[in-house]
Amino acid sequence: MLNPNLKLNPKIFNPDVEQVPIRKGFGQGLLKAGEEDKNIVALCADLTESTQMHLFAEKFKDRFIEMGIAEQNLVTVASGMAAMGKIAFCSSYAMFSPGRSWEQIRTTISYNDRKVVVVGSHAGISVGPDGGTHQALEDIGLMRMIPNMDVISPCDAIEAKKATIKIAKTKEPAYLRLAREKTPIITTEETPFSIGTAQIFWIPEVGLAQVGIIVTGGLTHRALVAAKELEAEGIKTKVMNLASIKPLDTEAIITLAKETRTIVTIEEHQIAGGLGGAIAEVLAQNYPVPIEFVGVRDLFGQSGTPDELIEHYRMGKNSIKEAVRKALKRKN
Amino acid sequence: MNLSQQKIKELEQKANEIRQSIIEMLVEAKSGHTAGPLGMADIFTLLYFHVLQHDPKNPTWEKRDRVILSNGHICPVLYSAMAHAGYFPVEELKTLRKFGSRLQGHPHREFLPSLETSSGPLGEGLSQGVGMALADRIDGSERKIYCFMGDGELDEGNIWEAMMLAGKNKLNNLIGIIDRNNIQIDGNTENIMPLEPLAKKWESFNWHVIQVSGHDFVALGSAFEEAKKVLDKPVVILAETIASKGVKEWEGDYHWHGKPPTKEEGELALKELRANKI
Numbered sequence: 001m002l003n004p005n006l007k008l009n010p011k012i013f014n015p016d017v018e019q020v021p022i023r024k025g026f027g028q029g030l031l032k033a034g035e036e037d038k039n040i041v042a043l044c045a046d047l048t049e050s051t052q053m054h055l056f057a058e059k060f061k062d063r064f065i066e067m068g069i070a071e072q073n074l075v076t077v078a079s080g081m082a083a084m085g086k087i088a089f090c091s092s093y094a095m096f097s098p099g100r101s102w103e104q105i106r107t108t109i110s111y112n113d114r115k116v117v118v119v120g121s122h123a124g125i126s127v128g129p130d131g132g133t134h135q136a137l138e139d140i141g142l143m144r145m146i147p148n149m150d151v152i153s154p155c156d157a158i159e160a161k162k163a164t165i166k167i168a169k170t171k172e173p174a175y176l177r178l179a180r181e182k183t184p185i186i187t188t189e190e191t192p193f194s195i196g197t198a199q200i201f202w203i204p205e206v207g208l209a210q211v212g213i214i215v216t217g218g219l220t221h222r223a224l225v226a227a228k229e230l231e232a233e234g235i236k237t238k239v240m241n242l243a244s245i246k247p248l249d250t251e252a253i254i255t256l257a258k259e260t261r262t263i264v265t266i267e268e269h270q271i272a273g274g275l276g277g278a279i280a281e282v283l284a285q286n287y288p289v290p291i292e293f294v295g296v297r298d299l300f301g302q303s304g305t306p307d308e309l310i311e312h313y314r315m316g317k318n319s320i321k322e323a324v325r326k327a328l329k330r331k332n
Numbered sequence: 333m334n335l336s337q338q339k340i341k342e343l344e345q346k347a348n349e350i351r352q353s354i355i356e357m358l359v360e361a362k363s364g365h366t367a368g369p370l371g372m373a374d375i376f377t378l379l380y381f382h383v384l385q386h387d388p389k390n391p392t393w394e395k396r397d398r399v400i401l402s403n404g405h406i407c408p409v410l411y412s413a414m415a416h417a418g419y420f421p422v423e424e425l426k427t428l429r430k431f432g433s434r435l436q437g438h439p440h441r442e443f444l445p446s447l448e449t450s451s452g453p454l455g456e457g458l459s460q461g462v463g464m465a466l467a468d469r470i471d472g473s474e475r476k477i478y479c480f481m482g483d484g485e486l487d488e489g490n491i492w493e494a495m496m497l498a499g500k501n502k503l504n505n506l507i508g509i510i511d512r513n514n515i516q517i518d519g520n521t522e523n524i525m526p527l528e529p530l531a532k533k534w535e536s537f538n539w540h541v542i543q544v545s546g547h548d549f550v551a552l553g554s555a556f557e558e559a560k561k562v563l564d565k566p567v568v569i570l571a572e573t574i575a576s577k578g579v580k581e582w583e584g585d586y587h588w589h590g591k592p593p594t595k596e597e598g599e600l601a602l603k604e605l606r607a608n609k610i
Contacts (some may be wrong), residue, residue: 041470062470073493076456082465082470088463104456104490105375112450267468269527 002224003203007190012221013228019182022218023121026156026178027052029164030089034060034067034106040168043067043080043090045074047255048226050177051091051121071097075104075118082114089221092138095142108150109173114276117141122180123153124268124314125296126218126306131328135301141273143175144246147217150195150223151246155220155274156186159243162193170195179268181306184221186241198249200256202227202239206219210239210331211324212260216242216275219266219294219315225322243319249283257287260280262331264292264323268315270294290330335553339382343549344610346416347377351578352605353412353425359598361429364437367575367588368406368482370604371513374547375571376413379478381484383556389417391446397475398448398464402457403482403511404438405590411435419446455488457481458508462498465506465566476560477506487525498566499538507559507566508539511546513575515586521524531570540565546573 002008011017034040034056045066048054057064059248065081067074071092071318072289078088090097109116123136144151150172154160167174186201187193202224203209210232215223220241227237240251240256258265263283267277276293283289296313310316335343337404380386380401387393401410408428415422420434420489427433434444438452449460461479468475485491498506512530514521521527531541540562552571559567575589576582579601593601 038338040465065466067497068493070456070493070497072490073459073462073497076459076490077463077494077497080460080465082463083460084464084473086467103453104459107450107453108456108460111440111442121335182598206440262514 001203001207003200006199006201007015007188008201009185009188011095012184012224013068013187019184021180022154022157022160022183023052025154025160026119026176027055031055031059031159032161033165033168034063037168038086039085039118039188040086041065042073045069045071045092047092047121051119055102069219071101072104072124073117075101076108079108079112079114079332082116087117089117089119089273090119091119091121093134094123095134098139098142098175099136106146106290110146114147114173115171117167117174117176118174119178121178123177123217124179125301125309125315126179126180126181126268128306128309129303131303136298137270137301138273140245140267140269140275141277144278149246150244151177152195153162153177154164154243155217155241156183158185158187158189158191159193163243164194166193175238179218180279181218186221186224189309190269193243194261195246196247196249196293198240198242198244198252200238201241202237204231204236204238207236209236209260211235211237211327212241212256213237213239213266214243214256214275214279214322215239215240215266216322217268218236219268222317223266223320226317228323230321230324235265235324235328242275248278250281250286253279253282254286257289259284262290264294264316264327265301266294266322267319270293271297290327292327294320294323333443335549340549341539341610343377343381347374348605348610350377350409350412350416352602353422354408354414355593355598356407357412357425357428358592359595360426362592363429363589364408364580364592365405366592367515368511368565369409369412370401370576370578371573372409372480372511372547373578374404375509375552377388377553378549378556380413380417383554385475389412390530391419395475398477400449400457400461402479402480403454403465403485404451406482407439410439413449414446431472443472445528454482454485455490458491458494459485461506461508462494462503465498465503466501468505469503478589479506479508481508481510483512483514483521483527486510486525486527494532495539496578497596501508501567502564504563506566508566510568510570511573512570513573515575515589517589518588534568535582538565540567541570542567543570543572546571595604
């Protein structure tokens, strides 16, 4: 059942559950953060509406910089603005920033310790018809490897809004990963959110969970649907929503592993280097258990609808259920 | 405002001291870049001892001008100018590139907080200068942002992105300074990747261009005066410099771009510099 403490959306499993692109929450969050703090500035590389920065840009014309199609300049100019005390949000598609701007982010933002938030929209395979060049599947890995860089990957638009407002108030540079497609609303305005805290969204009706599922971003809804169906089949799981990939809530991850003694990770990203890699690093060092990974297996994407691609690359509901059964079998 | 004869003498004297420090620190470090720092010693001297609004005893002074060293590898001249200006003891220069030193091989502001930015990977400084200038415009702050670049560094596309944005926004609070010494690691800039007509390129990106000898204090002084008066554009000073200026045998030789003098070479160079009658 849904964790009653977190005040999640009660209509989550309805066929007509409200669906909103995760990036929309960012747009609203940035507007709110901008209203609260006049030091917030926004920069965009010719994708202002796509990345939902237009809400801020329209309201705060003087604090918005149109960069043109120049992602290396996007992040380095943001660093310069942050050097003067600004909190600089800079957005593009994840494939182009951090995809193209990675070394500039490392040197001028993280190494240089400047408060810049790199916003990578249209991340993951679910970008769909645009095809493989536009489907960022490496960005979590790229960004979590950089010291002095938080990595946040919200599960829905409401969480994205809260994450944006929170990120604006931290000291560290951050990467905010967003998805293009409409995504079911899982959380509510009342659901707590803090950077560095993992949350258990799904728990068994009674007793201990047999398998721990850890998911990030837009696949969270599929993970919850899978957990519900598995429960009906007699497999009890816990589903952890891990929006904060860095800082990582290692304590919560170890606690989950101790309870379930087998784990499944789910992400719209390469398995290598992403969420799965991060979880494996923690558990291998602290509490080794079998792990099954749901994600892209060293492949590029291609054109298709988001649903087609998620199924083809084995990240859909049935693939998740299959991974859970496999994880259960491997349990000692 | 022209520089007095007395002031010019003082600057020449200071530049000579800064060059000596550069050689001493490189000999001690046994690695690092020689040609660029020596070639830029005059301009850094003018900047730190005449042009800049700054307070070495209060490096976080709110109203200070900002200096960005985009070509971070010439940091021996930056460190040396800063030390002689009073930011930290001149003696500390000998720790360059050593473990635990505040003077990292390429500037890192975590180690030396009085630096405005960390740098090393080329092509990234001008963008940061543009960002600083944009932030100052939002805040209505009056100050200049100075950004040093190498000429070889202009091969980097990131610079041209920054040039476009600065031109578009008419950033009159931004002054770029290019070390036009015509050399880069693999050889002469015009053989490696031709830059000319360089002034026309900057002009066509809507910058005000000033070409000047990088070793003539009178001309340099006028160039910075002119730069401060331009109201409708960002300004770039194309400073024609001689690589390794001050040590006759090394001047203009690209082999000195990325290597330090040996102890013996250093001693000869120091002897030559000390013999200069100013």
